[in-house]
Amino acid sequence: MAxxxxxxxxxxxxxxxxxxxxxxxxxxxxxxxxxxxxxxxxVLAGSVRSLRLSRSGDTAVRLGEPADVTLRISNPGTRRVRAVLRDAWPPSAGVARPRTSVDLPPGERRVITTELLPTRRGDRIAERVTVRSLGPMGLAARQGSHSAPWRVRVLPPFTSRKHLPSKLARLRDLDGRTAVLVRGQGTEFDSLREYVPGDDVRSIDWRATARAGDVVVRTWRPERDRRVLLVLDTGRTSAGRVGDAPRLDAAMDAALLLAALAARAGDRVDFIAHDRVLRAAVSGTSATELLPALVQAMAPLEPQLVEPDWEAIAAEILRRAPHRCLVVLLTALDPAPVEHGLLPVLPRLTRKHRVLLASVADPRIAEMAASRGDAEAVYDAAAGARAGLDRRRVTAALGRTGVTVVEGSPDDLPPRLADGYLALKAAGLL
Amino acid sequence: MTTVTSTPLDPRARDRIRSLRRPTLVVGLVVIAVAAITYARAGDSNAYLDPNAASPAGARALRVLLEERGVTVVPVTTSPAAAAEAGTGDALLVDTAQDISAKDLTVLAQSRADLVLVDPSPSALPVLAPWLQAVDTAPDEPRDAVCTLPAAVAAGRAVTGGLTFSELATHGEVVSLCYAVDGAATVAQARLLDGRTVTVLGSGSTLTNDQLANEGDAALALNLLGAHRTLAWYVTTNTVEDTSGTASLGDLLPRWVYPTLLQLFVAVLLLVLWQGRRFGSVVTEPLPVVVRAAEATEGRARLYRRAGARDRAAQNLRAAALARLIPLVGQSRAANPAAVTEAVAARSGRTVPDVGALLYGAAPADDAALVRLAHELDVLERMVRHP
Incomplete structure (x- = not known):
């Protein structure tokens, strides 16, 4: 009653x-x-209890894009229902107008569209629909709630998509579509074809020429069908906010760009998210299915305030990657966790795999290191310099174990990681 | 694009009423029990000299004793009622310790009944017993009667006290003064010309439940009060009524004010209920952790500043500058300070001791020196980059 x-x-x-x-x-x-x-x-107000509600609409949306969920409400009763309806969603679902007025004569139905503009990644679950059915004089109302469950999965925005065309162009330079005639590292035998004027004479395959009776050259192309394993650290360091979003979101962005690129390059991409336990995994997915599977797996991930268990992560990597592959560790380059957790287990990984470590750097630290003026600014600079020196030390230690380190601000990291991958591919180090 | 249907979350009205049945029953029983107990204890009060009160200050014991002797005790609470109940031959007990209005006193003075005044107030004595004047007060203690009043003589030694009285000029009344203290009496009785008696007790404690058993108190009280058919017991407590003073605020306000205020209260209550009713439950949401990634570094900067750690700050700034300078001047990381200093000095065009002091010198003495050091390191780096 209201x-x-x-x-x-x-x-x-x-x-x-x-x-x-x-x-x-x-x-x-x-x-x-x-x-x-x-x-x-x-007494005369239309019954709330007998209303029938059903939902349909979007179940997934990219962060930053609007989603529509429609609510179908029908009145099987005998009285007219003049009501105000509240479709309750969590605040971060970004419902602009949760309340709507409906006028439902007996036996009719209405469709109400709730517009969502989610402000955070993850699952948004509709809470309940509350209906306040006014009496004919408008003095009092019956009020009741219905549970009309619905879930909208808010996917990572993948803002680094914009870098994909340029990286794909770089990839094509390496790829067989612009066939190289020079054998080198990172290339494999592609095919034999007839010599055309202009081809490098050093690529003529004399044995085949003798057999065919025509001059035949060998062509080469970059390696394909390599394996890439993306490892997302969801431990405590991923919770740190850089700008507006946690490190985890920037790491996801970088992982998505790399996955898109690697899938186009013909490599097989697997993904795990791990802190002390396995949080999400994608494996054995075809190139076309890869990105949707990845964003679905990433969407509900939240940073956990625990120290990642690198022993367990290394065991998981070795279990999932029995053959040589590129292991991309998306974590933070903080000295303590890396020195005590990651470094001891790295030799086990580098013995078999090529390891690339990608870290989201906080531009604020560079800004601090460059601050000058008064004593306060210089102390900031000293602390920033210390952080920089620590990172340099850790990077050097990682380099000694054979790990390539890529670091960048949330905006820079995805293209840099893609470049790092392309460089490895060009060098045939995958 | 799947579809789900809804389920109502609230119970049916019928079920709600059913679930309320048991609590309603319990509350109803409690209300009935409280009402019954309140009704049963209605006679119990702690009022002084209340004929219904069983408390130490009450006078229920005396009332019971009087009723056993055939006296009808009628408690009254207003002076007209008192005058109406007590006619000729009856007794009227008045406890005037409380203030009593002049109008009430006039009504009582016109009564045809025998009066027993207990602890009379200064305003009551001149009207109801003008032949007496109050002298002093005396503590409650056992005293001998020492008078010719039959009731007192028969009772003998009794505990009396309170106000003491002496006799003023009389107009034919026969006044007996009993239980004397320093020449004044604590109990006095006057027989008027028309045969009525007016008895004055200095204190009501002689009549109370806890004092009645002392010495001859009970006998004195019964002798004074028990000879009548009816006893009107006028307790003036809570009957104070001031009609002579100025009018109260309520009398001055127009008569529509209180009903309007009441209706406004109802309206405000309805406004509160309208606004206070929640439109469904509040939706909660677990929020992500908000810790800035640079928090630890900023904390370290604050610690440096608070501790005045100029040595560490300078060491960090120099190490960072060296890390950038060493590759620029073509030295290896493991090169010794002398070689680095020389190379930097050669590249920047500054003297070797100058560069040495800047890169490997002592810690700055104060914050100003630290700020200067940071600036000079920047300048040196620029000079090396752009010689």
């Missing part, structure tokens, strides 16, 4: 009537009339 503004205003008007008559009996009479009105409204 009372209306109209009832309160009528009671105020009643005060005027009471003031004019000046009798205590008028008070009783006015309130008795109001009470009867409220009772009549409650």
């Amino acid at each position: 009372l209306s503004r109209r009832l309160a205003l009528l009671a105020l008007l009643g005060a005027l009537v009471v003031a004019l008559t000046g009798s205590i009996w008028t008070v009783l009479a006015v309130n008795a009339v109001l009470l009867i009105g409220v009772a009549a409204d409650l």
